[in-house]
Amino acid sequence: MAPYLLSLPFVALFTVFMAAPILVAVWSSLFRVRRSGLGLGGNEGTEFVGLDNYVLALGRPEFVESFGRVLLYGMVQVPIMLGLALLFALLFDSAVTRFKPFFQLVVFLPYAVPTVVAALLWGFLYQPGVSPLVEWLAGLGVDAQFLAPGTVLWSIANIGVWSYTGINMIIIYSALQAVPRDVYEAARLDGAGELRTALSIKIPMVAPAIFLTVLFSIIGNLQLFNEPAVIRSITSNVTATYTPNMSIYQATTVGGNANLGAAMAVIVGIVTLVVSVLASRASNRGTKGAL
């Protein structure tokens, strides 16, 4: 009996707040609010519409485009962020001994800043007039436009890099530390240099941890909401439907169509699932090759 009693709270909460919402979303996505007369008479309950909401969602070019946008965002943001995380993790693992706790804290600290606040902060640093960065670059003769149509996506990506490099560094660093030291010693006696050790031993040894950071970063980026939602208040180049999650929010609140929002949420969920399965397949092939 004991293990069932112990896991009961988790299972109960999981059922109510994770499993049930998914069912509610799927159910609700198959209905729509019926309006009477000329749409002035208020709501008259709901009617079953089958997959109409899905057709409606996928028929909106801005919703489909938002997937392309977060995909492009991820293809650039994830390699930069994880490259930096790996670089810092390797430095902390082998080279940096003095002030290591300080530097680790510095890299990790942005994780303690809520992404909403991080976006607020960087928002100020992007705005001409307030930003010392823009001013400084202007002094160098560079006309920096962080919020222009072509650059704002990358300015948002920078917020993600700033916020999440630290946690990924810690995950990779922990994995590096777990590798038995005598493996390196053996490589060193075989005459392998530090670069070879890093590329041929360290990185393959921690490949599962790196894969995990890739997977969670991809999933996280598909859910992009906080940063663009905050940046949107300082530039019109971020639309209300800039990311899939912003579309869901827009449809549910301002759009007043929670059923459409539910259909969109189901679509985002399915895309997330497909992408994670594809990513783990690719990684299985990749790690087999490396080992």
Next chain:
Amino acid sequence: MSAPAPAPVRTLADVASRRPHRRAVGPEGERPSLAFRVVAGVILLVGTIYFLMPVYWLVVASTKTTTQLYSTPGFEFAQNHLWDNLTTLTQYDGGIFWRWLLNSGIYSGVGSILMAAISVLTGYALAIYRFRGRSALIGIVMGSMLVPQTVLAQPVYLLVVELGLNNTYWGVLLPSIVYPFGVLLAFVFAQQAIPREVIEAARLDGAGELRTFLSIGVRMMIPGSVTILLFAFIGSWNSYLLPLLVLNDARLMPITVGLAGWNQASITIPGLQSLTVVGAMVSVLPIVLVFVVLQRYWKNGLALSGGRF
């Protein structure tokens, strides 16, 4: 600033190739060459500037009036108006800012304690017992880690409305308590921290299951649960979309929703800009302090799990 590093892999290769000596295994080992230490130092310096710059700007900006934000150099202190700003912050809208901070404290504090407790219970059960449904439960935990809170926000909101909990504390607090990552951490911690022989010995001594759990399990899992608590706390302190959907009443909002609202309103209400800045600083400070104080838990805690999650 949008791409903080030139192709990271190249940089790594550069670093390593300029490193003729490598550090031997022990602490007494060879020191890396001067050239390597210089390159590593430069990388760390650039990194430090990049990661600390926004925080430094925040500290400087919080001492300025809205006019000074625009008229004085951003990285330099002007006349100190921090006290005035704090006073205005406290008085604005009947002290709503402190209410938000208190709300965030309630959502994250109560929430993360419950999250950690539930995770420890489940993690202990998974690590110590072999029972029917165990592998299904592990599957549920692993699978639900792939379902981010954000994609669930809208469905959870629909459910919360159905339950009549929208615009209440419960509507935000309850859904956030499901924390599969915490369960996984607790499972790994329990496997490593609690030797099976100790459990067997306790049972032989006639201790019941509950007593064994309370006197051995809980005690041995305390360091692990601090790590879970820390990450759970950060996770819910960060939460934005769900409270944004669930809450209408400004007096129930957490700090993220409140500050983002001010930021948006500051376009039309000029004085709000400096309040947003000071508010951001005041809200970030306590968490940063917690991080500095609890360093060994976010470092060693994750190391303990050996990057296995």
